[in-house]
Amino acid sequence: MKKGYLGVDVGSISTKGVIIDSDNNIIAEDYLWTEGNPVVAVKQLLKNLLVKTRNKDLLVVAVGTTGSARKLVGTILNAQVIKNEITAQAIGTLELYPEVRTIFEIGGQDSKIILIENGIIVDYAMNTLCAAGTGSFLSSQAKRLGMHPEDFGKWAIRSKKPTKIAARCTVFAESDLVHKAQIGHKKEDIIAGLCRSVVLNFLNNVGKGKNIKPPIVFQGGVSKNIGVVKAFADITGEEIKVHKYGHLTGAFGVALLAKRANDEHCFDFNFVNMHFETKGIECMKCPNNCEIICVYKNNKIIDSWGNRCDNGAVLKQ
Amino acid sequence: MNKTAKVLSFPRLGNYHIPIAFFVRKVLQVEVLEPLPMTRRTLEVGAKYSPEFVCVPFKYNLGNFIEALERGANVLVQAGGGCRFGYYAEVQEQILRDLGYQFEFINIVPTAKITPWSIYKKFKEINYNLNILRFIYYFYLVFRMTKMMESMEKYIRENGGFATKEKSLITIYQQFLTSLNTTNSWSDLKRKYLRYNRLLKAIELDKPSDYLKIGIIGELYTAMEPFSNCDIETNLISKKIAVTRLTTVTYLVFDKLRNRRQIINAAGQYATYSLGADGTDNIARAKYFGEHGYDGIIHTKPFACTPEVDAMPILQKISRDYNIPILYLSFDAQTSEEGILTRIEAFYDMVKMRRDRNEKGLFRS
Numbered sequence: 001m002k003k004g005y006l007g008v009d010v011g012s013i014s015t016k017g018v019i020i021d022s023d024n025n026i027i028a029e030d031y032l033w034t035e036g037n038p039v040v041a042v043k044q045l046l047k048n049l050l051v052k053t054r055n056k057d058l059l060v061v062a063v064g065t066t067g068s069a070r071k072l073v074g075t076i077l078n079a080q081v082i083k084n085e086i087t088a089q090a091i092g093t094l095e096l097y098p099e100v101r102t103i104f105e106i107g108g109q110d111s112k113i114i115l116i117e118n119g120i121i122v123d124y125a126m127n128t129l130c131a132a133g134t135g136s137f138l139s140s141q142a143k144r145l146g147m148h149p150e151d152f153g154k155w156a157i158r159s160k161k162p163t164k165i166a167a168r169c170t171v172f173a174e175s176d177l178v179h180k181a182q183i184g185h186k187k188e189d190i191i192a193g194l195c196r197s198v199v200l201n202f203l204n205n206v207g208k209g210k211n212i213k214p215p216i217v218f219q220g221g222v223s224k225n226i227g228v229v230k231a232f233a234d235i236t237g238e239e240i241k242v243h244k245y246g247h248l249t250g251a252f253g254v255a256l257l258a259k260r261a262n263d264e265h266c267f268d269f270n271f272v273n274m275h276f277e278t279k280g281i282e283c284m285k286c287p288n289n290c291e292i293i294c295v296y297k298n299n300k301i302i303d304s305w306g307n308r309c310d311n312g313a314v315l316k317q
Numbered sequence: 318m319n320k321t322a323k324v325l326s327f328p329r330l331g332n333y334h335i336p337i338a339f340f341v342r343k344v345l346q347v348e349v350l351e352p353l354p355m356t357r358r359t360l361e362v363g364a365k366y367s368p369e370f371v372c373v374p375f376k377y378n379l380g381n382f383i384e385a386l387e388r389g390a391n392v393l394v395q396a397g398g399g400c401r402f403g404y405y406a407e408v409q410e411q412i413l414r415d416l417g418y419q420f421e422f423i424n425i426v427p428t429a430k431i432t433p434w435s436i437y438k439k440f441k442e443i444n445y446n447l448n449i450l451r452f453i454y455y456f457y458l459v460f461r462m463t464k465m466m467e468s469m470e471k472y473i474r475e476n477g478g479f480a481t482k483e484k485s486l487i488t489i490y491q492q493f494l495t496s497l498n499t500t501n502s503w504s505d506l507k508r509k510y511l512r513y514n515r516l517l518k519a520i521e522l523d524k525p526s527d528y529l530k531i532g533i534i535g536e537l538y539t540a541m542e543p544f545s546n547c548d549i550e551t552n553l554i555s556k557k558i559a560v561t562r563l564t565t566v567t568y569l570v571f572d573k574l575r576n577r578r579q580i581i582n583a584a585g586q587y588a589t590y591s592l593g594a595d596g597t598d599n600i601a602r603a604k605y606f607g608e609h610g611y612d613g614i615i616h617t618k619p620f621a622c623t624p625e626v627d628a629m630p631i632l633q634k635i636s637r638d639y640n641i642p643i644l645y646l647s648f649d650a651q652t653s654e655e656g657i658l659t660r661i662e663a664f665y666d667m668v669k670m671r672r673d674r675n676e677k678g679l680f681r682s
Contacts, residue, residue, distance in 0.1 A: 068655065086663035120674050121667040123642045126660055209633030288356035 004058040007255025010069035013108025015041040016251040028052040038069035043272050050269050060267040064258030066250050075295050075303045076276050081258045085250050090114050090121045092253025093217055096243050101213040106222035108135040113206045125206045133201035135221045137170045156227025159192035173197055195227035199235050214238045219246035283312040325392040326350040326385035328378040331541045333566050335497055340459040345444045350390045352381045355544035364650040366412050372619035373649050374538035379409050386418045397426035400594040400624050465510045467565045478557040479524040489516050532606040533562040534599040535617035536625050539648050540564045546617050547654045556665050563602055587631050594624035600631050607639025612668045620649040
């Protein structure tokens with residue numbers, strides 16, 4: 001029986017999972033929409049992974065979680081490692097591209113840049129307070145133009161002369177886009193212009209003041225958009241590497257970390273049949289009214305968080 | 318309104334409400350309503366009545382005022398500084414008047430310069446019987462009290478993570494703070510300080526020689542008020558990091574005004590003129606941290622804080638020149654801590670990896 005290590009990355013938009021073997025090869029992977037319900041998404045993810053590994057004689061011995069729902073999912077999966085997505089993605093990418101110097105990452109709600117030197121993170125930046133130029137912006141604009149986000153890239157690379165679209169803020173970008181469409185710019189030019197504006201926004205925002213050096217790896221959901229990849233290459237003047245598992249590096253990285261944690265116990269796929277529930281309670285013991293989240297497994301509370309002081313911790317009992 | 322007794326209140330900032338309340342009680346002999354600990358409600362009511370794009374300390378201060386007025390305060394005190402802070406008092410007073418509250422409003426820094434003498438003149442307006450000797454005595458006493466608090470807080474920031482018993486330092490410090498309210502003389506204060514400081518230093522530390530050091534710089538409010546910055550100091554301390562934060566109230570009120578020239582000099586080639594507010598100070602500090610082997614810097618600011626936004630490109634240059642990572646955090650009226658905690662956790666991982674590489678060669682298993 002082979003040992004396997006599970007990494008789960010639950011992001012705002014999508015949920016990703018990989019199982020790796022002891023040689024760090026990806027044996028199974030899956031990708032689906034979170035749709036605002038991380039617990040349901042993870043259950044479905046594990047069901048899919050189970051199907052994909054059925055005949056492989058595999059025993060999952062360590063679990064790691066990352067992404068914005070890492071704590072919730074880590075608790076219900078009883079994970080050995082719960083790690084932030086910045087570290088997880090860097091570790092995952094380094095395994096795929098040991099020589100990488102710069103990582104661009106654009107996901108559903110966030111974008112980040114990670115600088116690497118001699119195999120370690122030396123600097124990073126992440127967007128704050130504003131989701132301008134991320135995947136959710138692109139997909140909402142795709143809807144406005146009446147197409148699937150998946151087709152966006154194909155349209156973009158057809159353009160010879162991308163339309164100029166404001167890059168600073170999505171609200172301005174959107175009104176710019178409407179205006180340009182109404183005065184008769186071609187659809188592919190507008191789409192290419194949007195891809196450009198996402199890249200300019202990224203470089204002006206999170207990339208500001210950073211020393212961007214090749215090799216550059218671009219990942220996250222938006223890296224599947226060839227229009228954005230092309231815009232990055234045009235603007236930076238460097239080759240942009242995109243791995244076929246580029247959207248999975250977070251899950252891959254945290255699976256590696258789970259493997260390195262050296263704390264192995266057999267993971268029970270029976271999890272998918274258990275009943276998990278979360279309840280939000282307002283503490284009401286002081287005007288802060290902390291929103292405390294309680295996690296129940298088969299109607300028994302297993303953890304709670306969200307309280308700022310010990311007064312709220314009583315609810316755990 | 319003149320017939321009712323005066324009840325004075327002021328905005329909260331860290332633990333400074335303790336010496337301020339003490340001083341006002343002793344010198345003005347009016348009732349003081351200490352601001353309540355900050356809660357989400359404070360921020361909610363503050364943000365509700367604030368201009369949308371004002372910096373977040375304005376919202377906290379306004380929230381403090383509204384909560385104080387609800388609890389019966391009728392005299393409010395506000396200070397000011399060399400940025401938008403200078404407009405806080407006028408705008409907040411007008412907002413509160415428009416809301417229909419009855420109160421007296423005192424701006425102790427009407428001209429962006431605060432001196433003991435200007436405070437005395439303001440206080441004399443409230444309490445006509447104020448004796449200058451009494452004022453000087455208590456001013457000095459409270460100055461010393463604040464200095465003592467700051468020196469103990471500094472010790473906790475640098476050593477809190479290494480105490481063999483978790484949180485033992487902060488427990489002793491809380492006892493010291495509680496005891497301050499009953500201070501009745503200079504010798505009494507000194508006795509308390511010596512007692513609690515001895516207790517503090519007696520706590521056994523397990524501090525390795527190669528501990529991680531992080532400096533916190535940034536706009537004064539978000540650097541000093543733990544509620545406004547998701548308590549990053551405690552978070553870092555719990556990760557066994559020695560934290561240095563040079564902004565304190567005594568620094569802002571006394572040292573800064575005296576040392577304007579030195580601060581610009583300390584910024585070296587990075588600034589020839591002052592950037593306004595604390596911009597220059599933070600450049601000088603970043604340079605200091607870079608020169609003194611710190612592992613990283615965290616820069617805090619309210620969203621759209623102009624002096625700090627101005628300082629950021631220079632900080633980025635310092636970051637490159639000294640090869641020291643800087644994490645920039647912007648705070649506004651958001652209540653979800655998740656994003657901030659994620660960034661701090663990643664910053665910690667990075668700083669630790671950088672350190673491990675320097676010691677053991679490459680990081681990679």
